[in-house]
Amino acid sequence: MSDKRKKRKFNAKRERLRLKRLAEDGRSKNRPEIPAGAVPADLSQQVPNNSWSPPPAFYVDVLFECVDCGSEETWTGEQQKWYYEVAKGSLYATAVRCDVCRQKRSEQKGRGDPRPIKHVGSLMKRIRVAIEPSLEEAGFEFDGGNEPKVWRSAWLDYSRPGLILRCLFEPCEGRLIAETLDEATECRVVANVELNFSRSATELLERVDEFTSFICDFLQSLPAIVDSPDGSDT
Ligand SMILES: [Zn+2]
16 A cells, blocks of 8 residues: 555544544534534524524633623623523624623613523523422422523422422423323323524513413312321321
């Protein structure tokens, strides 16, 4: 084999290995390739715009200076994914104010918080506030959950004798799902709401409220717990 051919073969092998590594890291399922540490974008979730420049295929942390107080801030890739894909922010918009100044500004304007859901944690918190009174009434106790501050799936577990209720946020599908699991391990979907169609923060909140009202309706349809004969209630 000539040196030239050997070199070509070697290069081809190296490229194959590189692509395999990228695929394993989930950084190049389809083109384009995603840099290490970047957050892959789901183009189907971005609000379409008529810009001549292509929409971002990934998000990387960006530094910016707050226009009000001048502090140096980071707008993380995770925050950008949330902003553009879940809160349906315009692709033309970027962060210009730090959290403190944004809060101050919205209070001065007296129109409340313009971004009531800032991340998955605040989404789950909103759900908890909405469903927990009904859950308590139906005899459920909070069993645990997670409150991720970044773009991760989130869950909340509640249980009462013989029944578990789990609320899930699936970031890849952009769905809120509530399921119950009974003693016979029968699974029942109580609510399944897609957040994708929301085009504004208001519509997003409507979707979340729809999800929680499905759960509250379900809870009201449940029979009351009857104390077991031996007096145990666990
Ligand atoms: Zn500031």
